[in-house]
Amino acid sequence: MTDTSVAPSPSGPGPYFGAYGGRWVPEPLIAALDELATAWAELKVDPGFRSELAALHRDYTGRPSPLTEVPRFAAHAGGARVFLKREDLNHTGSHKINNVLGQALLTRKIGKQRVIAETGAGQHGVATATAAALFGLDCTIYMGEVDTERQALNVARMRLLGAEVVPVTSGSRTLKDAINEAMRDWVTNVATTTYIFGTAAGPHPFPAMVRDLQRIIGDEARAQLLERTGALPDAVAACVGGGSNAIGIFTAFLADPGVALYGFEAGGDGADTPRTAATISVGRPGVLHGARSYVLQDEDGQTVESHSVSAGLDYPGVGPEHAFLADSGRATYRAVTDAAAMDALRLLSRTEGIIPAIESAHALAGVLELGKELGSGATILVNLSGRGDKDTTTVARWFDLVDRDAVQE
């Protein structure tokens, strides 16, 4: 497979994506961001780095991830053909590892010994703890206290991998507050520490760098689908939290005008209710966590707490490139409710024997509707960003799947 991963994205290298992006951070962090940006600009075109990363993708992560057609699921989607890009089969269980391995190599190049990360669902935390173990780095993971409870299994995984997990008790005690706490750590320990950011948001260079590292998803899928069907898909779909798996699969298709791009946000109870995380659907432009983008905020500019059954999508911000793609109309963003996502999760499990992450199930639910709109004969590529093992407790509770007598205390 050709290595397209160094090709420039049509959206450009940052720091700005139209009116969005930039670096809205305290001055003490600027030197570290400059250091990352410079190192990344050098590294991403460095043949030694490219081949080392390619070897890790192949021998450690298990790439290329397969492309699976799911006809029994697609029967519920208006007769469209549906293909899943199986990021759930990656080592550690989601797309997050693609980004983390690149940033871990970057950390080594810069010469720092400690990494920190925020995590929501715990997938990015697990991926970071994994890379830290592999590269022999010290690792601290910040995770909102609410998330340490709903993703307890991932907390145990991170600790098993040797990482310190710090439950964050400030604010809404979810992903946004974990990012605040990680930034505070970084400001304090910037001389020794790299912040491995988990999504395509935050200050430059993170949105562009994370995209560059995740675009392998779309690059592979585009080639696989062409080989399988002889044509490009009509639509590409992904769930959007901060936006890394979505931008990872979108980038390869940005220059294909016939391919429609759909991002599915977490609607929570519904985008028309206060309990939602659908940032592009109901937010407005502002600054959060270092970037100008859409933000869920009140009339005073205070961030509004998001709500989603999915820890990984429970975030009141979104990456700046998505804000740009939404405004330009190149991509369409829609909200999917908790209930619709959970139903889609069960449907894929029962029709195809694949248990997706709740995050990814938002894309699946979106595709059930989208397929009906596009009609039979349409081809839809979906990023199945992660697997559902971590969500077993939440899903069991939602569908009442555990016999009360069988629960062990």
Added chain:
Amino acid sequence: MSTSVLERRFASVKATRAGTLVGYLPIGYPDLATSIEAAITLTQHGVDVLELGLPYSDPVIDGPTIQAATTIALEQGFRLKHAFEAVREISRASDAAVLCMTYYNPVLSYGVERFATDLAAAGGAGLITPDLVPEEAGEWIAASDAAGLDRVFLAAPTSPDERLRAAAEASRGFTYVVSTMGITGARSDVDSAARSLVGRLRAVTDRPLAVGIGISTGAQVAEVLTYADGAIVGSRLVTALGEGLASLADVADGLAEGTRRP
């Protein structure tokens, strides 16, 4: 004479004292009325410049003390309009220069020009914007120029010389010298990094320089004022206010001791 309220204030303080004491308190903590009274109390106990913090949901450079206080202020129902009310009342009741410290999103959300106009109308001297770097600040620089407001940018130990120059040039009033790599909070030692950073800034600007983060005693204020024009104290005052206005007055007196000419 400078058109900057703060630069004039720093100059006039120098005539009698070693330098300027800048005191931080969040608006709305423990409630709006007490926070206004507390700010006025500071001005009666040796604080020349007030830095009123606007509580914000995501205060990334604040340590636990200030986070806890601003969380209470938000829970008490702090709204942006209260900031303008507080500035108006405090300016009326004292002759201190009143700066606001705010993360940038509330300003953006309110409208940058409208924020500047309303702050100036309330009697405010300007803004400290901890998450705004000069290259993103075009709109705020234009609005603050139009409204005649001061604007304070941060200089950090890790900033290379060209960024120090940019921060000092973009600032009006003073430049905020971040004493140490870290978040706000009282510390037992003020980092020696502060002294060398002030030295590097002196090479690129002759405008006032005030050192902040970690200062909590009169002795530290005195030490900082041997090389800087101002000393900024936050967390220590917030902790004192938690114990009541009398305690706040005592602590302010102790800090102000440090501004005496040796």
